[in-house]
Amino acid sequence: MGNVSEKVEAASVPQIKDQSAAEPPKKLKPCCACPETKKxxxxxxxxxxxxxxxxxxxxxxxxxxDLGFNI
Structure with a gap:
């Protein structure tokens, strides 16, 4: 049987995932692009x-x- 404190420490360490690789980047909607020039x-x-x-x-x-919209 292993050391109990080692198991507790390992269980309490959060697993960090690289979200940039897991989730595709959100697409910018035309309504939200270029707010400065739009206003x-x-x-x-x-x-x-x-x-x-x-x-x-x-x-x-x-x-x-410039942001890739076909205008």
Missing amino acids: VRDQCIIERGEEYCGDLIEAHKKCMR
Whole structure:
């Protein structure tokens, strides 16, 4: 019969799993991507109208493309 204290110590040590290898990375949803450019773009469209916010719209599209979205 083995030493009881060794069994207790081994049982109390938590097993650490590498979660990055076990779980696939979560995909970023388009609604959550580029919140900085999205907020500014939306505010401009609300206040001034879409025709006056082309540069902000394009900046948001670029941000989305840079993250891999097909915009």
